[in-house]
Every structure is written in C-alpha cells, then in structure tokens.
Amino acid sequence: MTGDTRSMAPLRPAPFEALRTAVGGGGLRTLALLLPAIVLALGFLYYPLVFIVQMSFTEGSSYLSPTGPITTTANYSLIASRYLPNLLITLELAVLATIVDLIFGFPFAYIFVRKIRYRTTVRALMVFPMFGALYIAFGMRFILLPGGPATPLLQALGIQSTDALFSLPSVVFAMSIFTFPFMVLNIGTALGNVDPTLEEAAACLGARPWQTFRRILVPLTRAGTVAGALTVFGWSIGTFAEPLLLGSANEQRALAWTVYQRGVVQTDYGLSTAMGVVLLGVAFVVTYLSLRYSRGALVE
Amino acid sequence: MTTPSEAFGVPARRPLITARRLTDVLSHAYIWAILIVFVLPFLALVGFSFTARPGEAGAVTNYGYVLETFGDNLLWSLKIAGLTLVINVLVSLPAGYAIVRHTFPGKRFLFSALTLPLYVPGAVIGISLVLTYNFTYHLTTSMWGLVLAMSLGTFPLMLTPIVVALKDLPVIFEEASACLGATRWQTYRRIVLPLIGPGVSAGLLLCFIIVFNEYLVTLFVHPPGLTTAPLRVFNQIRTAGLAPTTAALAVTMQLISLAAVLLFFRLFGARHLKGTYLL
Numbered sequence: 362m363t364g365d366t367r368s369m370a371p372l373r374p375a376p377f378e379a380l381r382t383a384v385g386g387g388g389l390r391t392l393a394l395l396l397p398a399i400v401l402a403l404g405f406l407y408y409p410l411v412f413i414v415q416m417s418f419t420e421g422s423s424y425l426s427p428t429g430p431i432t433t434t435a436n437y438s439l440i441a442s443r444y445l446p447n448l449l450i451t452l453e454l455a456v457l458a459t460i461v462d463l464i465f466g467f468p469f470a471y472i473f474v475r476k477i478r479y480r481t482t483v484r485a486l487m488v489f490p491m492f493g494a495l496y497i498a499f500g501m502r503f504i505l506l507p508g509g510p511a512t513p514l515l516q517a518l519g520i521q522s523t524d525a526l527f528s529l530p531s532v533v534f535a536m537s538i539f540t541f542p543f544m545v546l547n548i549g550t551a552l553g554n555v556d557p558t559l560e561e562a563a564a565c566l567g568a569r570p571w572q573t574f575r576r577i578l579v580p581l582t583r584a585g586t587v588a589g590a591l592t593v594f595g596w597s598i599g600t601f602a603e604p605l606l607l608g609s610a611n612e613q614r615a616l617a618w619t620v621y622q623r624g625v626v627q628t629d630y631g632l633s634t635a636m637g638v639v640l641l642g643v644a645f646v647v648t649y650l651s652l653r654y655s656r657g658a659l660v661e
Numbered sequence: 662m663t664t665p666s667e668a669f670g671v672p673a674r675r676p677l678i679t680a681r682r683l684t685d686v687l688s689h690a691y692i693w694a695i696l697i698v699f700v701l702p703f704l705a706l707v708g709f710s711f712t713a714r715p716g717e718a719g720a721v722t723n724y725g726y727v728l729e730t731f732g733d734n735l736l737w738s739l740k741i742a743g744l745t746l747v748i749n750v751l752v753s754l755p756a757g758y759a760i761v762r763h764t765f766p767g768k769r770f771l772f773s774a775l776t777l778p779l780y781v782p783g784a785v786i787g788i789s790l791v792l793t794y795n796f797t798y799h800l801t802t803s804m805w806g807l808v809l810a811m812s813l814g815t816f817p818l819m820l821t822p823i824v825v826a827l828k829d830l831p832v833i834f835e836e837a838s839a840c841l842g843a844t845r846w847q848t849y850r851r852i853v854l855p856l857i858g859p860g861v862s863a864g865l866l867l868c869f870i871i872v873f874n875e876y877l878v879t880l881f882v883h884p885p886g887l888t889t890a891p892l893r894v895f896n897q898i899r900t901a902g903l904a905p906t907t908a909a910l911a912v913t914m915q916l917i918s919l920a921a922v923l924l925f926f927r928l929f930g931a932r933h934l935k936g937t938y939l940l
Contacts (some may be wrong), residue, residue, distance in 0.1 A: 391763040398775055398816070399758035406778050408797075409789035416792065425796060469695055472688045481926060486696045488922050489703055489915070493874040495895060496911050500702025503709050503903055512707060538699060599782025601877050605721070606898060617784035617877075624788045625881060634792070637785045648780040653662040 410641065417635035422628050436635035444632075447614040448639065454529075454604065454615060455597035458536035462593050465537075466544035466584070471578070473545065474552045487542050494539040498606040501535050502526065505607075527609040535603040540593040547592060551585020552578070584654050591651030598643055616640050710909035723909040731910045734890040738914075741804070741889060742872045745811040748928035749819040749868050752812070753822070758853070764833070772824070776817040786814060789879030794882060802884050810882045811872045818871065819864035826860025827853075859929045861919055866925045870918050890914055 385518030417437070419430040440448065477483060478506040490497060504511045507522035515525050527530060555578065563573040579586075601621075615637055710723050727735075759765075760772055778786070790810050800806035807830040834856065838848040854861075876891035885893060890910060 387884055388765070391759050391765050394755035394759035394763070395771070397752040398820070399771075400779070401813055401816065402775055402811070405790065406781070406786070407810055409793040410781075410785075412793050412797070413785075413789045416849070450780055465695065468691060476685065476688050477692065481930075483692065483696065485923060485926060486700060488919065489699050489869075491870060492915050492916060492918050493873070493876070493891065495876050495891060496706065496915060497702045499894065499898060499903075499908070499911055501706045502898075504701070504705045506903065510708070525860065535702075538702070541695075541699070595780055599784055599877075601784060602895070620784045620788050621880065625791060633788055637788045640782050641785045644780055644782055644785070648777075 372653060388606055413634040414639055417638045419631050421632075422630050424630060433631070436631045437639075438633060440639060444619070444636070446611075446613055447616055447619050447636075448616050450612060451600070451616045451640075452600055452643075454536060454600060454612065455534060455594050456538060457529075457533045457598075458597045459590050459594045460546040461533060461537040462541055463586070463590055466541060466589065467548055469541075470545045470548035470552055474549050475557065485546070490539050490542055494535065494600070494604075495602045496557045497538050498602045499536050501531060502606050528609065529608070529612055532600075532603050532608045535607055536597055536600055539603070540596050543592045543596065544589040547585045547589030548582060551582040551584075555581045587654045589649050591647050591654065595644055595647040595651065598640060598647075697907055703912070704821055706908045706912050706915075709903075710905055710912050712905050714905055723905050724913070726906045727909045727913055731890060731893055732907070734888050734893040734910075735913070737887055738873055738890040741811060742869055744808045745872045746865055746868055748808065748812045749816045749864070752816050753819040753864065754861070758849075760820075760865065761824055761827040762835075772905050774907055775820060778814055779817045783814070783877035784881075786810070787878045790878070791881040804884060804886060804887055807879060807882055807887065807889075810878050811875060814875070814878060815868040815871050817865040819861075822860040822863040822867070823857060826857035828848055830856050862925065866921060869921055873918060874914060 416424050418432055418434060420433045420435065423429075423431040471485060473480070503509055505515075505522065505526040507526070509522070511525070512522055515522055559577055559581070560573055561576050564570075568576070598615050600615055601617045604615040605618055608615075617640065620633050620636045620640070622633075623629045623636065714723065714726075756775065760768060770812075790806075790813075794800040794806050798806070801811075830853070834852050835848050839845075840853045843851070874891050876889070876895045879889055879892045880895065883889065888896065891914060893912070894907055894911050895903065897910075901907070
C-alpha cells in the first residue's frame with residue numbers, strides 16, 4: 362500500500378467500438394493516408410505512360426503542331442522492319458545475361474545458403490553491383506582498354522584488346538555482374554526453404570551429387586529460379602550504359618539508348634515513344650510472369 | 662610402444678585431404694572468385710584514379726580536382742537524394758500503414774499498382790516524364806521535376822520494407838496504447854514509429870543508394886544547369902573519354918554509398934534488408 366490516490370483514479374473506459382476505429386480506420390481516413398502515394402503514381406507514372414502511348418500513334422513531332430496531330434501506325438511498322446535489329450539485339454543481350462547469371466548464380470546461391478558462415482561480409486561485397494551499371498561499365502572499359510590491366514591476360518589467350526573491348530561478350534559480362542544479386546536473392550530464398558535433410562536422404566539412398574541436383578534441388582527451387590531469371594531479364598532489357606560504353610555499333614543499337622537518341626536528341630517523338638511502348642510491353646509481360654511465379658506475396 | 666589412440670582402438674588420423682574437405686575449399690574459392698569479379702571494376706577505377714593526369718605531377722591531386730570541379734555535382738546529388746528521401750517517407754509511411762492496418766477493397770491490386778514503377782525500364786520512365794514535363798506540366802526548369810521523378814522511381818523501395826515491418830508488428834501494442842487513452846497520433850509517433858524504425862531505415866538506405874547513383878532518368882529529365890555527379894560521370898565519359906579525374910569522382914560516389922551501407926549494417930544488421938534488393 363503506497364497511499365498514493367492518484368494511481369487509483371479510474372481509467373477512461375475504452376469500449377470495443379472506439380478501439381476498433383482507433384486502430385482500424387474508416388474509409389475517408391484510409392483514402393487520406395493513401396492519397397499521396399496514389400497521386401504520385403498516377404501523376405508521374407500512369408498519366409505519362411498513357412501520354413506516350415497516345416503519342417506513339419502520331420507522326421514525328423506532329424503531336425504538338427498547331428494543325429493537330431497526324432495519326433499513324435507507321436512508327437510501329439518501322440519498328441517491325443527497320444528497327445527490328447534494335448529490338449532483337451536488346452532481347453539477345455537480356456537473354457544472354459540471364460543465362461550467364463543462371464549458370465553462375467545457382468552454385469553461388471547454394472554455397473551461400475548451405476556453407477557460408479561469414480554472410481555479412483559476402484553481403485557487404487555484393488552491394489557493389491547495386492551502385493549502378495554505369496560504374497561497372499566504366500571500370501570494365503578501363504580494364505579492357507588496350508594497354509590496360511587486362512592486356513597481358515588477353516594476349517595470353519590470344520585475343521586482341523580492341524576485339525575484347527567493343528564486343529558482345531564484354532557487354533553481357535557487365536550486364537550479368539549488375540543483375541547477379543537479383544538472381545542470387547531469388548534462388549537463395551527458394552533454397553533456404555528446402556530442407557537439407559532431403560539432400561542427405563537422397564545421398565543415403567545412393568544418389569550421386571548430380572542426380573540430387575537434377576531431381577531434388579532443381580524441382581524444389583523451380584519457382585525461385587524462374588522468378589530470378591525473369592527479374593534479371595526484366596532489368597536487362599532496359600540496359601543503357603553497358604552497350605554504350607562496351608559494345609560495338611551492333612550492341613549500341615539497344616532500345617533504351619535508341620529511345621534517348623530518337624526522342625531527346627532528334628525529337629522524333631512518335632518513333633521514340635513507340636519504342637518506349639514496345640520496351641514497356643516486354644517489361645510488363647515479364648513482370649506479370651515473374652509475379653505469378655514468385656510465391657509469398659506481401660499483401661494478402 | 663603404442664600411441665594412446667592405438668591403445669584405445671581409435672583409428673589412425675584421417676587423411677588431410679578428403680573429398681569433402683576439397684569440395685569445401687573449392688566452394689569458398691568459388692564464392693571469393695565471384696566476389697572479386699564484383700569488386701574488380703571498382704578496384705580498377707581506384708587504381709586508375711591514382712594515376713597522374715597528363716601535365717600534372719601528383720596523382721592524389723585527382724581527388725582535390727574532384728572536390729574543386731565536381732563539388733557542385735556532388736552537392737546536387739546529395740541535395741536531390743535528401744529531398745527525395747523526405748518525399749518518399751512522407752508518401753510511404755501513411756500508405757504503408759493504411760495498406761497493412763486498414764481493410765479496404767482492392768488492396769492487393771493497389772499494392773501492385775504502387776510497386777509497378779520498379780518494373781518499368783528507366784528509359785521508359787525517362788521519355789514519358791520528359792515529354793509530360795515539357796508539354797503538360799511545364800516542369801522543365803525546376804529541380805522539383807527531377808526530385809519527383811526520383812521519388813516515383815524509388816518510393817516502392819521504401820514502401821516494401823515498411824509494409825514488411827508493419828506486418829511483423831503485432832497490433833496489440835497499438836490496441837494497448839489506445840486502451841490507455843493515447844490519441845491516434847500519439848500511438849503512431851510513440852509506439853508504431855519507433856518499433857518499425859529499422860524497416861524505415863532499410864527503405865531510406867535503399868532509396869539513398871539508388872537515387873544517389875542514378876544517371877539514366879536524370880539524363881532525360883534534369884533541368885538545364887543541374888548536373889548530378891553520376892550524370893557528370895556519364896557525360897565526362899561520353900565527351901572527354903576516360904580520365905583519372907572522372908574515375909576519382911566515380912570512386913568517391915561509390916565510397917559514400919558503401920559507407921552508408923556499412924553504417925546501416927553496423928547499426929541495424931543485415932536482416933532488416935530481407936525481402937528487399939540487398940538480400
């Protein structure tokens with residue numbers, strides 16, 4: 362007994378009704394909380410996207426001409442004919458980068474999940490690609506420069522420096538470094554959910570490592586692997602700095618750079634927005650597929 | 662004379678190199694080989710940044726040159742990143758709270774619609790924004806156009822960790838707080854916010870790293886006279902070729918970003934970045 366009467370004062374009663382509104386919230390309040398995000402997304406993503414879709418059906422910069430826009434589908438037929446190589450090289454680079462990441466990423470993710478104790482160190486070093494493709498491309502360009510650090514190695518392999526610098530393999534290499542963490546993240550998450558005893562059981566039953574990999578690990582991590590591959594592909598189709606700094610004239614035709622050239626430099630808005638729409642379409646298909654494959658959606 | 666191990670029937674020592682040990686060594690070697698490849702472009706730039714410019718004596722002067730000539734660009738980068746982070750917090754905190762705690766129809770759809778900017782290629786965001794800024798919003802000369810573009814591209818990276826943190830936070834704390842007579846705002850400020858702090862910080866870190874190093878959307882929408890540091894790197898390579906001073910700027914940018922990451926790991930540990938882009 363303390364004799365302190367203040368602590369004996371009755372608490373304000375809190376009926377369940379009041380409690381629910383205090384935590385749950387009503388329609389208008391919910392809307393108010395969501396409004397800034399919705400305005401940002403509508404005003405700066407969805408409206409601009411609708412805008413470029415409209416513009417992609419007009420000729421050149423006629424969208425702004427005082428006589429009214431000239432409606433045409435010529436931009437799209439141009440992409441299907443004259444600019445088809447641009448689209449194809451974009452897809453080719455993305456596919457190759459995805460394959461490289463897949464081949465090197467699966468063992469990496471496996472070792473990372475099963476064997477590594479010093480994960481924080483690995484994570485800290487893995488952030489370097491996250492700083493951006495620009496620095497990777499810049500660094501690789503310096504490495505591959507004739508007379509640069511890689512010259513003795515290339516000579517030993519019998520490759521001309523100039524052939525190595527502006528070439529498809531160096532672009533793909535830089536792209537796969539940039540996207541590697543996404544692949545490892547997805548496969549690693551899937552592998553983390555596979556019970557290690559399953560591998561031990563397979564080994565006990567006489568399966569060789571290759572058989573365990575082929576018949577236990579691959580089927581059980583399929584969702585994560587597919588999601589990883591699609592994520593990497595989705596990021597790779599927007600590649601910009603790597604083809605520009607490391608590619609030959611062929612790789613430099615990649616769509617993202619052409620969009621900039623045609624749109625901002627040459628002000629051919631119709632064609633450049635049409636290319637943007639094509640790029641967007643590919644990205645959306647890939648994203649839709651990857652979301653279908655990745656399990657455990659955040660909001661249920 | 663028998664050794665103790667033989668006396669107790671323990672078999673002789675196993676051979677030093679077993680198949681298992683060999684696989685282990687190879688596994689670690691593989692991880693480190695890949696990590697070295699990751700760091701290689703950075704190390705190459707560090708080496709390059711310490712080579713002397715033609716007509717200059719000291720190599721360290723490259724970094725002095727960075728502060729002198731590119732100081733403006735670095736300041737712009739920090740300023741744009743800072744403003745973007747403020748907007749991202751103001752947009753994502755309420756939205757994340759409503760998405761997790763409130764019930765309303767179409768919640769999944771809304772969350773997907775809000776995270777979609779992450780999946781749109783940068784060049785598409787760039788061309789669509791530069792055209793709408795020019796012809797509809799008339800936002801071409803203000804830095805806010807760039808800030809809002811950065812915000813649009815990165816606020817989902819902030820929203821996701823906040824949603825994860827809120828889902829992990831049992832609702833009882835808020836109910837208890839409400840029972841004890843706290844107002845909604847008091848509960849939010851003194852209970853919810855401190856408890857989801859690490860999640861918010863994870864979002865801050867991710868957004869900072871992305872915005873601080875962004876050059877692609879910036880190339881499209883930057884107002885005349887405003888060049889951020891990564892865009893300056895891009896322009897320098899395009900126009901002036903490879904120069905040690907440009908490498909020094911790129912190294913400076915990456916070191917600042919790395920410092921931010923390491924600081925976060927030190928303060929909060931890596932686990933709060935789960936489900937986001939840094940594992």
